[in-house]
Amino acid sequence: MAEEIELKLALPENEHQRFLRHPLLKCAVSRQAGPLLNVYYDTPDLALYRKGMALRLRRKGGQWLQTVKCAGASAAGLTARPEWETPYGGRFDFSVVSAPKVRKWLERPSTRERIVPLFETNFRRVTWRFEPAPDCVVLLMLDRGWVAAADRREAISEVELELESGPVSQLFAIAEQLAERVTLVPALLSKAERGYRIFSGTAEAPLKAGSIELAADMAPLAAFHRIALDCLAHLQANHAGAVKDEDPEYIHQMRVAARRLRAALRLFSPLLPAGFAQGLLPPLRELMDLLGQLRDLDVLLAEIVQPVVAALPDEPRLAALAGLVAAQREQARQRALEALQGRDYGRLMLRTTAQCHALSELPPAPGAKAATLAEFAAHRLRRQRRKVLTLAAAASHDRPTSLHAVRIAIKRLRYGLEFFAPLMPASNSRRLLDKLVTLQDILGQLNDLASAGDRLSRYAADAPQLREAVTLVAGWHGRRHHRLRKRIPAALANLGKLRLPALE
Numbered sequence: 260m261a262e263e264i265e266l267k268l269a270l271p272e273n274e275h276q277r278f279l280r281h282p283l284l285k286c287a288v289s290r291q292a293g294p295l296l297n298v299y300y301d302t303p304d305l306a307l308y309r310k311g312m313a314l315r316l317r318r319k320g321g322q323w324l325q326t327v328k329c330a331g332a333s334a335a336g337l338t339a340r341p342e343w344e345t346p347y348g349g350r351f352d353f354s355v356v357s358a359p360k361v362r363k364w365l366e367r368p369s370t371r372e373r374i375v376p377l378f379e380t381n382f383r384r385v386t387w388r389f390e391p392a393p394d395c396v397v398l399l400m401l402d403r404g405w406v407a408a409a410d411r412r413e414a415i416s417e418v419e420l421e422l423e424s425g426p427v428s429q430l431f432a433i434a435e436q437l438a439e440r441v442t443l444v445p446a447l448l449s450k451a452e453r454g455y456r457i458f459s460g461t462a463e464a465p466l467k468a469g470s471i472e473l474a475a476d477m478a479p480l481a482a483f484h485r486i487a488l489d490c491l492a493h494l495q496a497n498h499a500g501a502v503k504d505e506d507p508e509y510i511h512q513m514r515v516a517a518r519r520l521r522a523a524l525r526l527f528s529p530l531l532p533a534g535f536a537q538g539l540l541p542p543l544r545e546l547m548d549l550l551g552q553l554r555d556l557d558v559l560l561a562e563i564v565q566p567v568v569a570a571l572p573d574e575p576r577l578a579a580l581a582g583l584v585a586a587q588r589e590q591a592r593q594r595a596l597e598a599l600q601g602r603d604y605g606r607l608m609l610r611t612t613a614q615c616h617a618l619s620e621l622p623p624a625p626g627a628k629a630a631t632l633a634e635f636a637a638h639r640l641r642r643q644r645r646k647v648l649t650l651a652a653a654a655s656h657d658r659p660t661s662l663h664a665v666r667i668a669i670k671r672l673r674y675g676l677e678f679f680a681p682l683m684p685a686s687n688s689r690r691l692l693d694k695l696v697t698l699q700d701i702l703g704q705l706n707d708l709a710s711a712g713d714r715l716s717r718y719a720a721d722a723p724q725l726r727e728a729v730t731l732v733a734g735w736h737g738r739r740h741h742r743l744r745k746r747i748p749a750a751l752a753n754l755g756k757l758r759l760p761a762l763e
Contacts, residue, residue: 263328264339264422266430268443269499270401271600272416278401278441283433287387287399295319295402297380299454300351302373312361313451314374316347323347327356327365328451337427337616338449378408378454382415389433395425397433406450408458417446431613435606444605445612447495465508466496468519473681475633475762480618482632483527486678487615490520495608502599507557510595514550517543520611522674526639535614542607546598553595555710556588563711567735580728583718633762636679640759643672651754656747659709665751666702669695679762687760694757698750705743708736 270278284290296318301307307314311330316323325347328340345355351371356362364370382404389397398421405412418437420430437443448456455461471489473482494516501509521543524536564584568577598604630638647668654661673695680688712733719725 263342264337264427264430266337266420266434267446267449268418268420268434268605269446270416270418271442272414274441275401275403275416278418278437281437281440283436284387284399286389288390289388290385292383292385293320295380295382295384297450298376299378299380299451300374301377302370303375305455305459306370306373308455310364312365314351314365315451325351327353327361329358329361337430337445337612378406378458380404380406380415380450380454391429391433392425395429396423397421397425397429398423399433402450406454406457408454409460411457413453413457415450418443427616428613431609431616435609435613438602438606438609440602442600442602442605443609444498445491445495445608447492463500463504465500465506465512466493467512468493468515468677470681471678473632473679475631475682477632479527479630479632479635480530482678483523483530484615484618486523486527487520488612490516490523491608491612491615493519498599502596507554507561510550510553510557514547514554517547517550518670519674519677521547522671523678525671526643526675526678530635532618539611539614543611546604546607549595549598553588553591555714556584556591558707559711559714560584560588563707563736564715564732567732570735571731574728574731576724576728577731580715580719580725580732583725584715587718632679633682636675636682637759637762640672640675640679643668643675644757644759647672648755651751654751656744659706662702662747663706666699666706669699669702673699676759682762683760691757691760694753698754701743701746701750705740705747708740708743711736 298316300314300316313326313328315326315328317326323346324344326342326344328342330340341358343356345352351365351374353362353365353371356365382402385401387399389399391397398419400419400421402415402417402419404415406415407413420434422430434443456463468489471485473485494513497509497512497516500506501513521540524531524540524543528536560581564577564581568574568581571577647665650661650665650668654665656662673692676683676688676692676695680692712729715729715732716726719729
């Protein structure tokens with residue numbers, strides 16, 4: 260059995276020639292090129308896929324090779340998984356699979372006799388071999404072609420870095436050198452996963468954050484490693500959709516992912532190496548600001564202006580204001596798309612992913628016995644709760660900035676609770692999170708209304724009809740604004756009654 264460790268990167272079609280001219284390629288010790296045809300097999304009900312397995316036949320030159328792969332660890336573009344490869348002699352041979360349970364399951368007649376071809380990938384691969392250090396070998400592969408299933412196909416344009424021997428850090432070192440001149444972004448989906456999606460007709464959709472597997476007795480730094488990579492995966496999983504789809508939820512989820520990562524960096528800052536968080540927080544802040552400008556305009560148009568236009572469809576002043584906001588939103592979207600498809604974004608993702616993976620190679624800190632994750636989490640959550648209560652006590656519904664500060668603190672406490680939810684009784688953590696989400700939503704709506712007034716007034720400038728339209732919008736939302744303000748004193752007072760769940 261071999262373990263495949265690879266880093267997959269998306270390469271824009273228009274960057275191929277630039278990639279091929281990269282000076283780093285001259286440092287390779289060898290270069291090979293040729294076509295690769297791969298046919299993927301499964302049962303009609305996708306039994307292998309549901310078991311986390313993949314079965315492939317690959318034609319390489321004049322030979323067919325059979326490969327079995329099992330699900331492994333995958334984090335933010337870096338994948339490690341077991342695989343077994345053998346020459347194909349006209350029938351599947353699973354005797355080479357050294358994992359007894361996997362081999363036995365594949366050899367069952369109910370499995371073997373139902374295996375059929377599902378989809379194929381066909382691409383040209385150029386492979387460069389690098390030996391950047393003693394006992395270290397990295398294969399760099401450029402793939403260009405297509406994946407096809409059920410009379411549908413998608414283009415393949417990607418770079419893979421595969422580690423034959425040596426530390427994982429060498430993969431990122433080469434990737435970051437390439438990214439200095441070429442746009443490269445970590446890609447989460449393998450060719451096989453893309454093939455399954457096409458075969459199944461699975462539509463792409465924005466992806467929300469999921470739960471993270473943590474244990475109370477694990478080291479806090481190991482927990483941060485998992486949390487940070489999960490945030491990066493959440494960010495990257497929505498990147499392609501944000502670039503090619505108008506659905507604003509993709510941008511929203513990317514913004515949420517960046518906020519969660521920043522919250523994790525702040526939460527675990529006492530444990531992180533010197534300068535680690537400080538080096539990542541500013542560029543993540545810039546990304547959040549860029550995505551936030553577009554998200555704010557999405558909310559302004561869809562939730563503030565358009566409901567009034569729908570209620571007063573014959574009012575030309577509102578139509579003119581909506582058109583102005585739509586134009587501003589389109590400009591913000593173009594700025595966001597330019598950034599998300601630029602080299603700086605790719606470099607940020609690679610650098611952040613590389614640094615997070617490098618944490619797993621750090622030696623244990625000298626000195627006293629390290630706290631468990633449960634102890635660390637309890638301490639940090641109590642600190643966050645105190646911050647919320649302090650800000651809430653000083654807040655007033657007459658001072659929007661004070662309410663905004665409370666909302667930010669609640670959001671950070673909420674992310675901390677979500678990160679550490681696996682250590683808490685599910686019902687207790689859910690109730691507390693629901694209460695925090697409700698209050699955050701009230702404060703968020705107030706903030707949206709307050710910022711909408713300022714923004715619309717700037718857009719209207721001195722145009723009388725536009726300023727009249729702003730007045731109409733403000734008046735239409737006035738009752739909602741009043742109702743929200745009335746809920747604030749009681750909601751802030753109830754914060755003091757919130758109790759953190761016990762950690763298991």
